[in-house]
Amino acid sequence: MNAETANGSYLEVANLVKYFGDDRAVDGISFGVPQGKFLTLLGPSGCGKTTTLMCIAGLHKPDAGDIRIGSNAVASVSRGEFMPPEKRDIGMVFQSYAIWPHMTVSQNVAYPLEIRKLDRSEIDDRVREAIRLVGLEDMAEKGATQLSGGQQQRAALARAIVSHPCLLLFDEPLSNLDLKLRERMRVELKRIQHEVGITSIYVTHDQAEALVMSDDIIVMSKGRIEQTGGPHAIYARPTNRYVSNFIGIANLLEGRVTRAGGDRGEIEVAQGESRLLAPCLLAEGLAEGDAAVLSVRPENIEAVKSKPSGPAVEGEVVQTVFLGNWLDCRVRWGEFEWKVQAHPREGLRTGDKVYVCLDPDHTLAVRP
Template identity: 75%
Template sequence: MSDNNYLQVNHLVKYFGDDRAVDGISFGIPEGKFLTLLGPSGCGKTTTLMCIAGLHKPDAGEIRIGSDPVTSIEKRINTAPEKRNIGMVFQSYAIWPHMDVTQNVAYPLEIRNMAQSEIDDRVAEALKIVGLTDMADKNATQLSGGQQQRAALARAMVFRPRLLLFDEPLSNLDLKLREQMRVELKRIQHEIGITSIYVTHDQAEALVMSDEIIVMSKGHIEQTGGPHNIYARPVNQFVSNFIGVANLTEGRIVGNGGGGTGTIEISQGGENVQLPCLLADGLSEGDEAYLSVRPENVDASREPMDGPRIEGEVIQSVFLGNCLDCRVKWGEFEWKVLAHSRERLRVGEKVYVRLDPDHTLAVKP
């Protein structure tokens, strides 16, 4: 546990009935960084966010912002949400329909009894940052989804909170707007430099926006790391499967070459193949493991290549322009392959599959 972290969450537990929605997780985030909690629905990410916001009371654990312990079940501390000075953007945006945009954004400042002149300045500034200056007098109901999103962000940051929380804010937008808002949100966060926590089930969103990603499932943290790290070096089967597309098949570690490299043996239809690979932390010889390799790191060709031989039959070949999206059947297993388009593989052909050893991973089950 580091004292350098601006937000620190320790051993957080939250029950819903007998269901342990958050199962003793701990993490932290340095000031000014953008952290994403990523996971499928029901993994506890939103519950964690709600506990940080103070809208849910955890059953155990503590939450500290700066030097301020906002929640500590042991010490019987649980600061009310309105006393935490945290901004939050909700999934539904929650723009109050009985107020116009300016009134919405000014609300947190009025609650803080600021002078009207300062309120005006701050609201104007916030609306400028999110690009809603022209919409100041519009009623909330007249805004489009994207505009409501921006208004919600302006309202969440106008009082210069210590933290900014996002609860799947882009999930109600259409694809195009969502892609545009990802970049925009990241830009604004960077511009105002506010420590942010973002909850999403969309891995692409997480990869684009985050400084740091926490992958969660069933109330646990599966892996923590930067976007590149999470994508390139998943530690277990769940993360590998959840982030991007991967070929995943059961195997066993049969060799340890030191320096994090080793050999994994996979078998299909009585055929055993031993492949050089990178070992996830904690795996050693004899362990059950999963082979994980992304389709772009798998190649297929008619000629045998050096290294371990995997021979299969093409059962699908879709031309995507820059590459071929193929399925190669090997025993019961289907390899997902992004092959060179010059190969022009046809369905029914016998091909050899080659895995790039630098990107072939052995991950925990």
């Protein structure tokens, strides 16, 4: 089951649709994951992430579309094919720890191999290896209830990888942990996935988690895909307002494209009489005259006291919050407040008249 097919994807989902009654939970999505890569489905609660994962696992039957894992068509609605979940060779880790309290860590991890009736010595070797990978050697003979939340998730992961599945599915596995532990586990989990090299699909509503862990991210909303790309591209080059707004912090202003050529152009935005013509990077598909949204991150604009030569608007500092290495500023321009991450050295104070300057390489025009 290790075949990678012509288009390079190990897992391929094509035009997947899943209804619950009249509610279209998954509304025709397509994506692929290359062998060994880590793909994250990112989006707010209810956007269809878990449903997509369940269709891949075989725990839901799709209403339309195809799913292929390696060289196996595991679901094809048009051809009436459906492979039951136990045949799909998939490991899963969920939000709830789902390990058995009456067993030790080793017994928990060994369980999937025991039901397959492997040799004792092979079971022992594999269990030891899985427990080592997740860093639970010292806890192997402890009862599962003696583990902390983070350790329980490690045990659940060991149990998911012990049978060497072809695919790992994660559904918000860190969301029950406190922030500190969550941050540590992100890096750990990614390290383990990289070491075992199993193609993985990870579901989360937490953008930081997605940015830290993924090779690729799919941003979803209402059962559809908004954008697909690597963490850097998703953060630096969102293509529409939804993604700009969902990932990180952005200043978003409605306007119009006034010049377009290749991936560069100019966007006009206005507040009352004040107009800004900002040279920018254009999202794919935007043409001159199109309605668009100016999108720029607080760390990519400056507020300065003397008039700059480049594109800028004049505003008034209405709030400053000192955060050590930067100053979180709000600059009012008409009805709009720019969020600016200023250097404390600028010495900005509430009431100052400043110019908000935009950098053409970090100013985006995105689809509304």
